[in-house]
Amino acid sequence: MPAPTAMDTPQQRPRILIVDESRNVRTQLVQLIRDQYDFREEGDGEGGWQALVIDHSLQLVICAVSISIPLLDxxxxxxxxxxxxLARLRQIPVLMVASNDEEANVRARALGASDFIASDIDASELLARIDSALRLAQAQNVLREHPERDTQHPDTGLPTRQRLEVHAAQAISYALRHESPVSILIMGFDRFDALRDEHGEDLVKELHKRFASMLFTKVRKEDSLGHYSGSDLAVVSPGTPYPACEAFANRLREAFAVANIAVHGKRLDLSVSVGVANTPVDRLNSASSLLTLAAQRLKTAQQAGGNRVVACGEKPLSQQPAPRLGHAIDLIKAGHENAVIPHLLHLSKEVLPFLELLERELKLGLPLAELRKRTLDREH
Structure with a gap:
C-alpha cells in the first residue's frame, strides 16, 4: 500500500502562503480556507519569497495580481x-487573485501563474481550486521523480488521472501561448451504482473496457484519453473550439445509446452523459479548473436524468448563480448563441427593455424574441 500523502493524512494538512498588502484581504482568504488548510500570511512579495525559501511545508501560494505590493510586487x-x-519553488502552484487590469493578468499568466481566482470567490470554489492545484502538482512531482512508475490504468491501459492531468496542463499552457482553444470532456455511465449492484463488478469492468475501446477509436491522435475518477473517462482536446467539442460529445453519447450490448442474450439499457468545458468560453486558464468544471457538468447531466451533454452555459439555474450579462454578450460575440438563452433565462420582463436598448445601440445580435417567449412561458 502506498504511503499516505500530506493530502491524505488529517494530521498533516497542506500549508498555504497568502501574500497581499491588505490585511483585510488576507483575513478574508484565511476565513475561507482555515477549516481545510494551515496557512501563513505575508504582506509583501519579499516576505513571501523569504517564507517560501525557509518554510518547506508551504505547498501553494495565493497572491493578488498587483503592481503596488511594497518591496517586491x-x-x-x-x-x-x-x-x-530550487525545483520545489519553480513548480509550486500559484493562484492569483485576478485584477481588473487585464494587462496585469496577462503578465502574470506569462510569468507562470497556475490559475486565476475572482476576488469575490466563495469558499467551496476556492477549496476546489486549491485541491485541484495541489493534486496536479503532486501528479507532476510523482511523474518527474519516478518516471519509471506505471502511469497506465490496469484495466484499460489508458493513462491514469495523474498522467491525464499533466497532459491537460501541457495543452492549456500551449493554448495560452498560441491563443488557441482547448476543450475537455468528462463522460461516465448513468446510474453506475445501480448497474454494478444489478450485474456485478466483473460485468461493469468489461463494460468499462468496451467504453474505453470505443472512445479510443473516436478521438484524434492529438487528443488525450484517460481516466478521471472511478468509471469516468476524460478527453483533452487541444485546438477544438467549443461548438465542435459539444457536437463530438453528443455523437459519442448517441453512439453508445444505440450500441447493442447484451448479457446472457439480454440487451442492456445503457446510456452515458458528458460534461464539457472549454477555454476561452469558460474563462478558465488552468487544467485543474477546467477538469473540475467538466466533472461538475457531468454530475449535473446525470442528476438531470442522464443520457445528455451539459456544456457551456447549460447548467440548470437552480444549481448556479445568475450569470453576468457581460459573459452572455461575450458568448454571442464568440458565436455561441445557443448558450446565451440558458444564461439569460433568469432575466425578468423588467430587464428586457434594457437588453433591447443594448441591441439597438450596439447591434449585439441578442436573441430577444426567444428571450421574451421563454420569459413569458416561465411566468405562466
Whole structure:
C-alpha cells in the first residue's frame, strides 16, 4: 500500500502562503480556507519569497495580481519563483487573485501563474481550486521523480488521472501561448451504482473496457484519453473550439445509446452523459479548473436524468448563480448563441427593455424574441 500523502493524512494538512498588502484581504482568504488548510500570511512579495525559501511545508501560494505590493510586487515574486534553482519553488502552484487590469493578468499568466481566482470567490470554489492545484502538482512531482512508475490504468491501459492531468496542463499552457482553444470532456455511465449492484463488478469492468475501446477509436491522435475518477473517462482536446467539442460529445453519447450490448442474450439499457468545458468560453486558464468544471457538468447531466451533454452555459439555474450579462454578450460575440438563452433565462420582463436598448445601440445580435417567449412561458 502506498504511503499516505500530506493530502491524505488529517494530521498533516497542506500549508498555504497568502501574500497581499491588505490585511483585510488576507483575513478574508484565511476565513475561507482555515477549516481545510494551515496557512501563513505575508504582506509583501519579499516576505513571501523569504517564507517560501525557509518554510518547506508551504505547498501553494495565493497572491493578488498587483503592481503596488511594497518591496517586491507580484510580478517579481512570480519571476523569482519560476527562475529559482530550487525545483520545489519553480513548480509550486500559484493562484492569483485576478485584477481588473487585464494587462496585469496577462503578465502574470506569462510569468507562470497556475490559475486565476475572482476576488469575490466563495469558499467551496476556492477549496476546489486549491485541491485541484495541489493534486496536479503532486501528479507532476510523482511523474518527474519516478518516471519509471506505471502511469497506465490496469484495466484499460489508458493513462491514469495523474498522467491525464499533466497532459491537460501541457495543452492549456500551449493554448495560452498560441491563443488557441482547448476543450475537455468528462463522460461516465448513468446510474453506475445501480448497474454494478444489478450485474456485478466483473460485468461493469468489461463494460468499462468496451467504453474505453470505443472512445479510443473516436478521438484524434492529438487528443488525450484517460481516466478521471472511478468509471469516468476524460478527453483533452487541444485546438477544438467549443461548438465542435459539444457536437463530438453528443455523437459519442448517441453512439453508445444505440450500441447493442447484451448479457446472457439480454440487451442492456445503457446510456452515458458528458460534461464539457472549454477555454476561452469558460474563462478558465488552468487544467485543474477546467477538469473540475467538466466533472461538475457531468454530475449535473446525470442528476438531470442522464443520457445528455451539459456544456457551456447549460447548467440548470437552480444549481448556479445568475450569470453576468457581460459573459452572455461575450458568448454571442464568440458565436455561441445557443448558450446565451440558458444564461439569460433568469432575466425578468423588467430587464428586457434594457437588453433591447443594448441591441439597438450596439447591434449585439441578442436573441430577444426567444428571450421574451421563454420569459413569458416561465411566468405562466
Amino acid at each position: 507580484s510580478d517579481g515574486l512570480l519571476a523569482r519563483l519560476r527562475s529559482s534553482r
